Amino acid sequence: MQLAFSSSFLLVALLFAIAQVEASPVMRSRTVTLPLKRLPQQIGVHPTVLLQQHINRSHRRHARMVGVGGPSTTELEKRLQKRLNLAKPPKYDKRYNRSGARTHLSLISMETGAKIVTRMGKRSIRAAIGGDNLKATPDQGFPKAALDAANAGDLTKANKPTAPNSIGLDVEQVYYLPANDVGYIATIQAGTPPRDFSVLMDSGSADFWIGGEGCQSQSGGDCGNHVFLGQQSSTTFRDSGKVFQVTYGSGQVQGNIVSDNLNIAGLALVKHVFGVALVESQDFSGNATKFDGLMGLAQSTLSNQRVLTPVESLAKQGLISEAITSYKISRVSDGLNDGEITFGGLDQSKFDPSTLVTFQNINQNGFWEGDVTVSVDSQDLGLQGRTAILDTGTTLIIAPPADADAVHAKIPGTKTDGQGGFVIPCTNTAVVSLTFGGQAFDINPIDLLFAPVDPNNLQGDCLSGITSGQIGGPQQWLVGDVFLKNAYFSHNVNKNQISLAKLV
Template sequence: MQFSFLLTVLLLALAQVEAAPVKPQQRTVTLPLKRLPQRSDLPPTVLLQQHINRSHRRHARMTGREGPSDAELVKRMEKRLHQARYDKRFNRNGVNVPASNNEDVGIKGPNRLDSNQLGNGNQNNSSNGFPQAGLDAQNAGNLTIANQPTTNNSLGLDVEGNDVGYVATVQVGTPPRDFSILMDSGSADFWIGGEGCQSLGGGDCGNHVFLGPNSSSSFQTSGQQFQVTYGSGQVAGDIVADNVSIAGLDLAQHVFGVALLESQDFSNDTTKFDGLMGLAQSPLSNQGVLTPVESLAKNGLISEAITSYKISRVSDGLNDGEITFGGLDASKFDSTTLVTVDNVNPQGFWEASFTVSAGGKDLGLTGRTAILDTGTTLIIAPANDAQAVHAMIPGSQSDGQGGFIIPCTTTTVVSLAFGGKNFDINPVDLLFTPVDPNNLQGDCISGISTGTIGTPQQWLVGDVFLKNAYYSTNVQKNTISLAKLV
């Protein structure tokens, strides 16, 4: 395959599912989240570089720095492609396993995923290697259906792929229609693809649901424009007002954006969400408007602008993730472990002070802060910090390009402490993907990577950690809460 073709598709890693809202009670509402898959037809190290590149740009935007140029990112990707092309450890199609080999290695083919076999709650034990259920989901990219919720105001989380991205369904317009929306705690703009949207790569914006005057009688445009750049793409369009319903809570003429230009990361048919909801604080908004959760609070539909996340992993087979507006779902966490800390970021991101330990040893990394971001898959740490963590993982080694290789059978526990409370990262979450999909007890690529960080003390902490804690943010109090999951 030509490198030029590969480079045009490396950032495509998205999909959707459907779930119905549960009527809120006591001014607390909960939406489902849905996982987004990573591409499974790329070599493991290329998938890693894809996520590192996104994180670098995302972190630069968060810290107000100039991010790496396109040329820099392409150069890094080309280096990974050359490495993968000539490295005999990788099969030709990356992490996909040829169907003819399935019986020999005990791995299902990409079209043979059985959602009933995606784990039994005991596949967390990383001493058994990279979870088979995770590899099946990664290869297939199919939907794993969530169980029915067991508590009020909760919706099930359907899982797509192997724990990459989170999407909820909201209703917009008159008549109301379902839109699949990516939920992102690391940005503050809400937008949906607009009628007549054009892709920056040429053509229209793909097989998505679009909003505009032809589909909604309550649609109103302001004549003002907006533009947002993310780590994985950009959009531009008009600021509009229309009716938005979030888990049955109706916001009349909420102000947000419709995208009329989208980069290929958003416009491609393989990107199955129709828009993005930023859930940081509104001072960060490029549109200059309230976030949906802030609007819900302002209109008295919820008591406080609180957003809470329970993010699950597919290999557990529990499929119990959710996003809650207006409060915390006490059934998801141990209340005796709940800790609340100040948000130290003045720009509108969610950032807190923390310390790090590994293998039960405090690493002595003082003065560190972590931006907690559901829109980032990996943990991105300063080079010296990432090296200090991996020095505590027996058998780990640097790949020389900002990543690390660790044993798939590692049992080393890395912990992040907030407000004096330790939160352990399950060793299985340190395993980004196996180097050789035929050997799930061999080497794995680490989910903690080196980043070009603004300061030597700042980390970007994504889903590798957030799958291990209940995570809640409060705009009015400017605080972050974390608790251990049950």
């Protein structure tokens, strides 16, 4: 039975980013919970190209985390070019994305994609891109809720929140595989009068910014259909004139350090210090990007703006007792849509307390990293001395090459793609587990299915959500949403600790 999407056959995963803060007093203490919304995927590309884009972004992100030089732009271009040369055109006629643009433009932005388009030309690009003229249909056991959302191309409404100070999570699903639930945003208010801003939440960075009035795109023109902050829209906006710049795995922004009033789930931060972006790369300025800013929730020692993160400011001003941030990352295919981010504590309704483990953060730079062991189907792989950076801003799991090989050797039917990725059966039932603090956390096998090699055959081969990369130490992993959707994740700046628990 054939299966495809309503929009494009595969959709580019967007990035994650950053945030920052300093606050003024409003003297009360409580736990605050914000909604998280999955980012829509707007642009269609061949699945192997999409995987390489994610690998490229993860490699650069990992390199920044460990403070070493990452792969050069030329090297990343060569990797994408090789994928393009190998990609076979899907058997579709229609070659337009959801917004009606010709898909030969679809590789612009995602890790040197613009240069690939320029060099390869329309014919080669079209060979890498799928069509969108078919509807998704229930097949191979994929949940109807995910397929309905994919066909609708719209937000799946959240259930009623289950805890105080919580806001429900609306989820947009434009592709039916769980590995493509890749971005999560919350709505905050900024300025006077206050206006809503959609902000991407990222545990792997430490700056907060939103788009500024007059923002210009590096690709030309303005910064798209977003909400902006400045003197024209806010009477309490103050510009310090100091500049900042942040470069991500994909894209960059630069702008000025400012102060203005913020409201985060009812908590008022007066004259808060953060950044407004005045120049954005296409990754952030394009209309396909559904967020207005980025909030980083690693420790402020990483901040390019050199100010406190929002959670640190909330704790400093006594609005929460400790600088704790907790995440429930939702999987749209479950039909629950209950993702949330919680400041100041943990939402006890989201996890099994008997499985909660707390362990020391071993990263010296401000990221969230812990000791980890790895097993497949309860068989320990004997990988000693491994550590893992836990990063909501990364979609995949990036493991050292030998470790990635060891994991996939235990998954029947695995093949290597020769470029750091792996192909596994779409029907895989092998369970990969990561153990932190003595507690094993299983990865649902469906989260390993990044994308089918052939979109018409969901009983064939799928690209694996675990790939190889050697950037930091030979024993260091970068663990993103493929794992984090399977655990309740929390970190505490004051105690420099990480907590994980099994979801309920």
